Amino acid sequence: MEVIIFENESLVAKRAASMLADLLSIKPSAVLGLATGSTPIKTYQELIKKFNNGEVSFKDVSTFNLDEYVGLKSDNKQSYQYFMREQLFDFIDIQLDNTHFPICLNAKENQQVAENYEAIINAKMGIDLQLLGIGHNGHIGFNEPSSSLASRTRLKTLTRSTIEVNSRLFEAGETQPTMAMTMGIGTIMDANHILLIATGEGKAEAVRNAIEGAISASCPASILQMHPHVTVLLDKNSASLLQNTAYYQRVAEQVKELN
Numbered sequence: 001m002e003v004i005i006f007e008n009e010s011l012v013a014k015r016a017a018s019m020l021a022d023l024l025s026i027k028p029s030a031v032l033g034l035a036t037g038s039t040p041i042k043t044y045q046e047l048i049k050k051f052n053n054g055e056v057s058f059k060d061v062s063t064f065n066l067d068e069y070v071g072l073k074s075d076n077k078q079s080y081q082y083f084m085r086e087q088l089f090d091f092i093d094i095q096l097d098n099t100h101f102p103i104c105l106n107a108k109e110n111q112q113v114a115e116n117y118e119a120i121i122n123a124k125m126g127i128d129l130q131l132l133g134i135g136h137n138g139h140i141g142f143n144e145p146s147s148s149l150a151s152r153t154r155l156k157t158l159t160r161s162t163i164e165v166n167s168r169l170f171e172a173g174e175t176q177p178t179m180a181m182t183m184g185i186g187t188i189m190d191a192n193h194i195l196l197i198a199t200g201e202g203k204a205e206a207v208r209n210a211i212e213g214a215i216s217a218s219c220p221a222s223i224l225q226m227h228p229h230v231t232v233l234l235d236k237n238s239a240s241l242l243q244n245t246a247y248y249q250r251v252a253e254q255v256k257e258l259n
């Protein structure tokens with residue numbers, strides 16, 4: 001696991017976008033795993049800048065989003081399909097047919113949706129790079145604490161804390177879903193490269209548990225310690241509870257020298 005700590009969230013976003021763009025310059029038809037939430041918004045803005053400058057094209061890219069709320073149609077402002085169009089897809093040359101979400105309008109159909117999502121990912125030969133945020137409780141995707149560390153795409157009930165944290169994004173009168181379809185932890189772990197980004201003090205405890213804590217379903221992100229190729233980009237605030245920052249910095253300096 002490579003942990004890189006930056007002065008602020010803008011630098012995290014710039015590095016994340018550069019890593020995605022570098023992959024696309026080597027493999028224009030890459031398969032990307034994408035995340036929603038507030039954390040990746042700045043990264044998407046940096047990608048849009050790169051696209052406008054002609055530095056990157058998404059023409060042949062396929063994407064798989066981590067999760068989607070159950071019961072929300074794509075024109076619902078709270079759906080992650082809407083979010084992705086508003087934050088990224090509408091501003092780049094991606095073909096919407098190549099973007100995928102685990103859409104489940106009727107909870108009773110969850111199993112079929114899950115199997116189908118896994119099958120489409122497999123048909124694309126898997127995910128080259130999976131972008132991840134992290135929940136305050138250590139969730140990745142919507143794999144809440146206690147999720148099986150080997151889980152595949154499935155229906156998840158959201159925890160009270162996740163519902164409360166995300167309630168800031170819902171306006172009065174909007175119904176907040178309490179269930180979501182999410183890639184499983186095993187699905188995420190199958191990606192060739194995982195890029196976790198976290199910013200802000202509110203994520204410090206989850207980041208510490210994920211990187212330096214014991215591997216446990218109590219902090220689903222801690223399973224990333226078992227993945228052979230993970231890059232973690234943090235700002236100073238989200239890294240504030242880490243013990244080994246001096247070591248991470250030395251590694252980052254040496255990697256820079258080698259490159």
Ligand SMILES: O=P(O)(O)OC[C@H]1O[C@](O)(CO)[C@@H](O)[C@@H]1O
Binds near residue numbers: 035067142
């Ligand atoms: O970036 P935020 O808004 O803190 O969200 C944290 C995580 O929760 C989720 O929204 C749940 O899927 C993730 O996509 C995200 O990484």
